[in-house]
Amino acid sequence: MLVFSRKSGESLMIGDxxxxxxxxxxxxxxxxxxxxxxxxxxxRREVFEAIVRQNQxxxxxxxxxxxxxxxxxSESNRRAEKx
Amino acid sequence: xxxxxxxxxxxxxxxxxxxxxxxxxxxxxFERLKRFLLIDGKGLGPFKFLQSLDEPAISxxxxxxxxxxxxxxxxxxxQQRRELVLGEEERELVYCIVTLSGQPQSTTVNLxxxxxxxxxxxxxxxxxxxxxxxxVAQPILLDAQAAxxxxx
Numbered sequence: 001m002l003v004f005s006r007k008s009g010e011s012l013m014i015g016d017x018x019x020x021x022x023x024x025x026x027x028x029x030x031x032x033x034x035x036x037x038x039x040x041x042x043x044r045r046e047v048f049e050a051i052v053r054q055n056q057x058x059x060x061x062x063x064x065x066x067x068x069x070x071x072x073x074s075e076s077n078r079r080a081e082k083x
Numbered sequence: 084x085x086x087x088x089x090x091x092x093x094x095x096x097x098x099x100x101x102x103x104x105x106x107x108x109x110x111x112x113f114e115r116l117k118r119f120l121l122i123d124g125k126g127l128g129p130f131k132f133l134q135s136l137d138e139p140a141i142s143x144x145x146x147x148x149x150x151x152x153x154x155x156x157x158x159x160x161x162q163q164r165r166e167l168v169l170g171e172e173e174r175e176l177v178y179c180i181v182t183l184s185g186q187p188q189s190t191t192v193n194l195x196x197x198x199x200x201x202x203x204x205x206x207x208x209x210x211x212x213x214x215x216x217x218x219v220a221q222p223i224l225l226d227a228q229a230a231x232x233x234x235x
Contacts, residue, residue: 039162043213051196051211052112054182054219059113061144061183063092068187069128071224076150
């Protein structure tokens, strides 16, 4: 992994079209501004990790129990009545 | 030509090549897995399963989100439509991944990262609805308690 030291207002380029700029540094928090083409999704790592974790849990699912199916069935009837 | 796959939940299943849905990027956490079958079985009620062809032990329960969340709506970005080779007029299929444990009350659905499938090209993508505020784990029996009170 490459490690850089940057000051407020300084930038890094990744390739030609991704720029990461340090906006401010305050105690242990850094504000970053990112300019990237639309097709490159930019998000906090925690967001992605939450989806990975949920996918992993889901992959260990059991088949739906009869109890769940009947509960879901009765709820959807009630929804239909309401709707 | 009919092919066979031994699965954990459904025993041996038969399929043909045109049943295969390709997820070119895999799913987050399962990037290696690119080929899936959509299983719509007896006894599953409204659930379907996305069964991995590459890893028979892996499958994901799915629900059509509007069954549990009538207001569920989102718009694909141009880039996502491009990845799915989705034309202007083409409609996509949307499923949400369900986490099914033993307890009905703890069953949840992932509304934040739905699966979008272009069924005419059999291409799929798990999209992340960054600005939506939809939860990753929404209990599907939201009013399970109310339902029981009403029945009693």
